[in-house]
Amino acid sequence: MRIKTVLLTAAALMIAAAPATAHRQWLLPSATIFSGTDAWVTVDGAASNDLFFPDHQPMRLDGVKAWAPDGSEAKIENGATGRYRSTFDVKLDKEGTWKIGTAMNGVSGTFKVDGAEWRVGGRRGPPPAGANAPQPNFVASVDEIPANATDLKLTESASHNEIYVTAGAPTETVFQPTNKGLEMVPLTHPSELVAGEAARFRFLVDGKPAANLKVSVLPGGKRYRDSDGLMEITTGADGVAQVTWPQAGMFWMNTSYSDDKPSVARATARRLSYTTTLEVMAP
Amino acid sequence: MKKTSLLIAGLAAAPASAASVNVTIPRLNVAEYHRPYVAIWVEPAAGGTARTVAVWYDIKKGGAEPGTKWLHDLRSWWRKGGRSLKLPADGVSGATRAPGTHKVALPADLKPGQYTLYVEAARETGGREIVSVPLTVPAKAASAAGKSELGAVTISR
Numbered sequence: 001m002r003i004k005t006v007l008l009t010a011a012a013l014m015i016a017a018a019p020a021t022a023h024r025q026w027l028l029p030s031a032t033i034f035s036g037t038d039a040w041v042t043v044d045g046a047a048s049n050d051l052f053f054p055d056h057q058p059m060r061l062d063g064v065k066a067w068a069p070d071g072s073e074a075k076i077e078n079g080a081t082g083r084y085r086s087t088f089d090v091k092l093d094k095e096g097t098w099k100i101g102t103a104m105n106g107v108s109g110t111f112k113v114d115g116a117e118w119r120v121g122g123r124r125g126p127p128p129a130g131a132n133a134p135q136p137n138f139v140a141s142v143d144e145i146p147a148n149a150t151d152l153k154l155t156e157s158a159s160h161n162e163i164y165v166t167a168g169a170p171t172e173t174v175f176q177p178t179n180k181g182l183e184m185v186p187l188t189h190p191s192e193l194v195a196g197e198a199a200r201f202r203f204l205v206d207g208k209p210a211a212n213l214k215v216s217v218l219p220g221g222k223r224y225r226d227s228d229g230l231m232e233i234t235t236g237a238d239g240v241a242q243v244t245w246p247q248a249g250m251f252w253m254n255t256s257y258s259d260d261k262p263s264v265a266r267a268t269a270r271r272l273s274y275t276t277t278l279e280v281m282a283p
Numbered sequence: 284m285k286k287t288s289l290l291i292a293g294l295a296a297a298p299a300s301a302a303s304v305n306v307t308i309p310r311l312n313v314a315e316y317h318r319p320y321v322a323i324w325v326e327p328a329a330g331g332t333a334r335t336v337a338v339w340y341d342i343k344k345g346g347a348e349p350g351t352k353w354l355h356d357l358r359s360w361w362r363k364g365g366r367s368l369k370l371p372a373d374g375v376s377g378a379t380r381a382p383g384t385h386k387v388a389l390p391a392d393l394k395p396g397q398y399t400l401y402v403e404a405a406r407e408t409g410g411r412e413i414v415s416v417p418l419t420v421p422a423k424a425a426s427a428a429g430k431s432e433l434g435a436v437t438i439s440r
C-alpha cells in the first residue's frame with residue numbers, strides 16, 4: 001500500500017516536473033542495416049504521442065551516447081535541436097553492431113522539514129494552477145536533503161532508450177548485460193527482423209529473467225491508418241517476449257518495471273523503463 | 284588485366300559438363316534506368332548456410348568507395364550471407380549487367396542433394412525482386428520467372 005502511494009506521488013511529480021514524460025520518447029535511425037566502407041547513421045530524437053511524428057518536444061542531446069561494436073564509446077556528431085526534434089549523426093567506422101541511446105538515472109520524491117513539504121529531483125515545473133497555492137520547496141538531489149528531514153518518500157528511476165544499427169556483419173558485444181536494472185538481450189538479432197517472422201527478446205532485471213513483464217510494441221505511421229496497431233506481449237518465466245511482425249517498418253518497443261529494491265540509499269522504490277526502436281525488413 | 288584473370292578463373296572453375304543458370308534482366312522502359320544490382324546464391328533445401336555464386340554491383344566505382352554502399356538493398360542476400368562476405372570476392376564479384384540473358388556457372392563442387400537457387404535484383408530508383416528455383420545436384424533442368432525486375436531464371440545442365 002505504501003509503495004503504491006509513493007509511486008503515485010512520484011508519477012504525479014514527474015508529470016508536473018517534465019510534461020514530456022507523458023509522451024513517448026523515441027529515437028529514429030535513418031536505417032539500421034548498412035553496407036559499404038563509409039557508413040553514417042543519422043538519428044532523430046523526440047517525445048510525442050504518435051510515432052514517429054515529431055510534434056511535441058525534442059529529445060535532449062546531452063545524455064545521448066554511442067558505443068562501437070567493440071564496446072568503446074563513439075562520437076555523436078552534428079547534433080542539433082529544433083523546435084520538435086533533435087538530430088545527430090554517428091559515423092559507423094567499425095564493422096559490427098553499434099548501440100546508440102540515452103540512460104537516465106534519478107531520484108525523485110518528497111520529504112518534510114518542520115511539517116513543510118519538499119520535493120527532490122526533476123526540474124522546477126510551471127507554477128501550480130491556483131495562484132494562491134503554496135509553492136513547493138525543491139532540492140536538486142538526495143545529497144541536499146537536510147539532516148532533520150522526515151517522511152522521506154523517494155523513488156529511484158532509471159530509463160534506457162537505445163537503438164542498434166549494424167554495419168556489415170552483426171556482432172553481439174553491445175548486448176552484454178551489466179546485470180543492473182532493466183535490460184534487453186535479443187535472442188533474435190535486431191538486424192534480422194523480417195515481416196511475418198517471429199523475433200524473441202529476453203528482458204532482465206538485475207541480470208535475472210523478468211517474468212510477466214508487459215511489453216508494448218507499436219508500429220510507426222499511425223497517421224496513415226485508423227488503429228494504433230499496439231501489440232502487448234507478456235514475458236514468460238524465462239523473461240522472453242516473442243513478437244511476430246505483422247508488417248515491415250519501424251517499431252517502437254517499450255516496457256517498464258517497478259519494485260521496492262532501489263539501488264540508491266534512502267529510496268524506498270524504483271521504477272525502471274526500457275525503450276528501443278526496431279526496424280523490420282520486408283521478406 | 285584483372286578482368287581477364289577473373290574470366291579465366293571463372294572458366295577454369297566451370298568444366299563444360301557443369302550446370303549453369305541463365306538469368307534474364309528485362310529491358311525496362313523507364314525515365315531513369317540504372318542496371319540492377321544482382322545476387323545469385325544457393326541454399327541447401329533443408330536449411331543451412333547460403334553460398335554466393337555471383338554478385339553484380341558497381342565494382343569499378345572510383346575513389347575510396349569500393350562500390351559496396353548500396354549492396355544492402357539486396358536485402359535478402361545481404362542478411363543471408365552478403366554482409367559477411369569479403370568483397371570483392373574472386374569469381375563472385377562482377378560488374379552490373381545490361382538487359383539480356385546472362386549465363387552463370389554454378390559451383391562444380393556442390394554436393395549431390397536438394398538446394399534452392401535464389402536470384403535477387405535491386406535497381407536504383409526502381410524496384411526489387413527475388414526469384415527462387417529448386418535446384419537438384421546433379422543438375423536437372425528447372426526454371427522460374429520474375430514479374431518486374433527479373434525475367435526468366437533457368438537452370439540447365
